[in-house]
Amino acid sequence: xxxxxxxIRFGIIGCAEIARKISRAINLSPNSTLYAxxxxxxxxxxxxAIQNNLFSDSLKIYGNYSxxxxxxxxxxxxMPLPTTFHLHWAILAAEKKKHLLLEKPTALNxxxxxxxxxxxxxxxxxxxxxxxxxxxxxxxxxxxxxxDSKLFGQVKAIHSSSSYAPGLEFLENNIRVKPDLDALGALxxxxxxxxxxILWAMNQTLPxxxxxxxxxxxxxxxxxxxxxxSLYWEKEETVATFYCxxxxxxxxxxxxxxxxxxxxxxxxILPFGEDSASFNFTSxxxxxxxxxxxxxxxxVVEVTSQLPQEGYMIQEFASLVKAIKFSRSKPESKWxxxxxxxxxxxxxxxxxxxxxxxxVHM
Amino acid sequence: xxxxxxxIRFGIIGCAEIARKISRAINLSPNSTLYAxxxxxxxxxxxxAIQNNLFSDSLKIYGNYSxxxxxxxxxxxxMPLPTTFHLHWAILAAEKKKHLLLEKPTALNxxxxxxxxxxxxxxxxxxxxxxxxxxxxxxxxxxxxxxDSKLFGQVKAIHSSSSYAPGLEFLENNIRVKPDLDALGALxxxxxxxxxxILWAMNQTLPxxxxxxxxxxxxxxxxxxxxxxSLYWEKEETVATFYCxxxxxxxxxxxxxxxxxxxxxxxxILPFGEDSASFNFTSxxxxxxxxxxxxxxxxVVEVTSQLPQEGYMIQEFASLVKAIKFSRSKPESKWxxxxxxxxxxxxxxxxxxxxxxxxVHM
Numbered sequence: 203x204x205x206x207x208x209x210i211r212f213g214i215i216g217c218a219e220i221a222r223k224i225s226r227a228i229n230l231s232p233n234s235t236l237y238a239x240x241x242x243x244x245x246x247x248x249x250x251a252i253q254n255n256l257f258s259d260s261l262k263i264y265g266n267y268s269x270x271x272x273x274x275x276x277x278x279x280x281m282p283l284p285t286t287f288h289l290h291w292a293i294l295a296a297e298k299k300k301h302l303l304l305e306k307p308t309a310l311n312x313x314x315x316x317x318x319x320x321x322x323x324x325x326x327x328x329x330x331x332x333x334x335x336x337x338x339x340x341x342x343x344x345x346x347x348x349x350d351s352k353l354f355g356q357v358k359a360i361h362s363s364s365s366y367a368p369g370l371e372f373l374e375n376n377i378r379v380k381p382d383l384d385a386l387g388a389l390x391x392x393x394x395x396x397x398x399x400i401l402w403a404m405n406q407t408l409p410x411x412x413x414x415x416x417x418x419x420x421x422x423x424x425x426x427x428x429x430x431x432s433l434y435w436e437k438e439e440t441v442a443t444f445y446c447x448x449x450x451x452x453x454x455x456x457x458x459x460x461x462x463x464x465x466x467x468x469x470x471i472l473p474f475g476e477d478s479a480s481f482n483f484t485s486x487x488x489x490x491x492x493x494x495x496x497x498x499x500x501x502v503v504e505v506t507s508q509l510p511q512e513g514y515m516i517q518e519f520a521s522l523v524k525a526i527k528f529s530r531s532k533p534e535s536k537w538x539x540x541x542x543x544x545x546x547x548x549x550x551x552x553x554x555x556x557x558x559x560x561x562v563h564m
Numbered sequence: 565x566x567x568x569x570x571x572i573r574f575g576i577i578g579c580a581e582i583a584r585k586i587s588r589a590i591n592l593s594p595n596s597t598l599y600a601x602x603x604x605x606x607x608x609x610x611x612x613a614i615q616n617n618l619f620s621d622s623l624k625i626y627g628n629y630s631x632x633x634x635x636x637x638x639x640x641x642x643m644p645l646p647t648t649f650h651l652h653w654a655i656l657a658a659e660k661k662k663h664l665l666l667e668k669p670t671a672l673n674x675x676x677x678x679x680x681x682x683x684x685x686x687x688x689x690x691x692x693x694x695x696x697x698x699x700x701x702x703x704x705x706x707x708x709x710x711x712d713s714k715l716f717g718q719v720k721a722i723h724s725s726s727s728y729a730p731g732l733e734f735l736e737n738n739i740r741v742k743p744d745l746d747a748l749g750a751l752x753x754x755x756x757x758x759x760x761x762i763l764w765a766m767n768q769t770l771p772x773x774x775x776x777x778x779x780x781x782x783x784x785x786x787x788x789x790x791x792x793x794s795l796y797w798e799k800e801e802t803v804a805t806f807y808c809x810x811x812x813x814x815x816x817x818x819x820x821x822x823x824x825x826x827x828x829x830x831x832x833i834l835p836f837g838e839d840s841a842s843f844n845f846t847s848x849x850x851x852x853x854x855x856x857x858x859x860x861x862x863x864v865v866e867v868t869s870q871l872p873q874e875g876y877m878i879q880e881f882a883s884l885v886k887a888i889k890f891s892r893s894k895p896e897s898k899w900x901x902x903x904x905x906x907x908x909x910x911x912x913x914x915x916x917x918x919x920x921x922x923x924v925h926m
Contacts, residue, residue, distance in 0.1 A: 219855075220855070222854055223854050223855055223856060226854065355813070358727075358790070358807075358809060358811065358812040358813075359725070359727075359779070359792070359807040359809070359812065361723050361725075361805070361807070361819075363721070363723075363819075363821060365720075365721075365821065366850075366851075367823060367824070411778065413777075415775075415794045415796065415803050415805070416773065416794075416796045416798075416803070416923075417721070417796055417801055417802065417803035419801055428720070428801070430721070430794070430803045430805070432777045432778075432792070432794065432805070434777065434778045434779055436778075439779055439781055439790070440779065441777050441778070441779035441792045441807065443723070443777070443792070443794070443805040443807075445720075445721040445723070445803065445805075445821065447720060447721070447821075449720065449823065450720040450721065450821050450822065450823055451717070451720075451821065451822055451823060451824055451825050451826050451846070451847070451848075451849060452846075452849040452850065452851075452858070453821055453826055455819065457723075457725075457817065457819075459725060459727065459807065459809075459812050459813065459815060460812065460813055461729060461811065461812055461813060462729070462813055463813050464813050464815055466830075468828075468844075468846075468862060469858065472851065472855060472856075472857070472858070473857065474857060474858045474861050475857045475858075476856055476857055482830075484813070484814075484830075485813070486813075487813060487814040488728075488814065489728075489814075489834065492584055492585050492588065493581075493582070493585055493834065494585060494834075494838055494872055495834070495835065495836060495837045495838055496814070496831065496834070496836045496837075499836050500830060510856055559923075561778075561921075
């Protein structure tokens, strides 16, 4: 096989529920293959492979995380471990020269993430967090239209939400709300997307200030179940707000308000369906005479896709890994930067909450 | 004519642009008639009548505001004057026993509004502010669905926006941004609707705190062109945010997040068209297996209407006036209450801005 035809060999570290979706995406993506699976027990990894129709003679199954990292045929790892374990295992993976697709939130705080990014940098491995929606062609199309100054103008305000209501049992016992596993709770799991979407709309520039809003709910262990924040860019005079929650109906809103247009959608994290996705765009709206209606209605922009968005993510990641592996390219810095400023803002929201909703200057 | 067939006779005080729309609504509404018009000059009133096809032998034309209030045949007045003049003319109208449909913002502050409401109360006249959207059947239908605890659950978060971009000339010279005419600027003109919508979703209960966000823009005279705020209800743990602006593309968003459902629309202040209007409602949304899509898409709820929403407003106001006039009913307290808490929150946003974005306790 030529280099162009050699697929990137993925190892999955941790057989979490989300790994089902990503293993499927690895096999759907044209430039990658699922090569190995690791869980804390060989039985668990084995069962995961069987239950998800992944089992084959060529699939390597490991009963611990160290051995998969020692396998020289693993090019890249996807790591859906609880956040607490990211620091240890992500650093070990990078030291073993494994390119790293890390689940979000990337770390418990930016200090931890910086350690991970530093080791990735020193070892020349690609880092990317597993936020899938950035990679959907719909996201690309939205960005194109938002950047059109005639259609959209400057970004003036942004609102985002990410919420779902998994129920009472989850709120006390799920990994995502355990202080020793995913201490960032709904802010880390759901708020990560809102912060990412807001920064995406602002071309990955940090806000001047971040201020949490007072609607913080926590479970009995003190882990955040709901919170909100406002972000402010002084130079641009732009404001953004978000709401994230484990105790509200499922929402995935992104609404970007421009000087000449508006762009919005309700399923930005996960499209309603896989075959196509849409967003709404309005430009040049005015009242008609007598102010009894509008001159335009929102335009629905449909974007078809060949892969699910996680497939596009794997394809993008694998192509960066290929370029490093076969063409001596350097890792793409856009992705660690995107993760890092998301984590920085997330930390600022936490700090603002801890200081009684004071603004945190970035 | 029987009392039931006697239409309420409206006088319009001030031939503002918006009066074109309301004069049309008065004539469309089955229980009202346009009886008189007043402007600061008889020519202006005359021209307004001709330009809007209102002129007839029975229409009274006044060249000042006092005379129309002295006309014993005027039952009710619609008053679209600049906010600065509300205190004087609204009080005078109520003292002359004219029922009062007052343009928003109702007053420069709640102290002024309380003086107006007090005189209305003492004189037994109906007070209502001219926020039209409350009266659209779509609004009634949304409320019905939001109050359905199975469909929607508790209100957890709300987001609203009201913006339009009338251009540079407006930003310095329009009545709405003149400190001596409409000193509340975009907060009074556009933010009024956002605050009203948020309070509507919260069943007209005051928030615990109101905090302005830092994105305040002003014109050279110091009048607000853009601002935002967050509202928080401590008992309900509910948060609301809004954005209002004269320098962003036209938007009229209301998004209500519940524990079991979501209700939203983009033209809440003024429907896209007159014949029918819609909103989106989602309930019981979940991820499908593998988290590759949603089980439900938003439902579009269409609501047809016989009148434009301002027609429904006039009809409702006139029917309350009729009940007072012919059946000795008392004025409906819901409408002054709605205006008053909107004004209270508006004042709190202003106070928060003036104190460097500190929370204002209500």
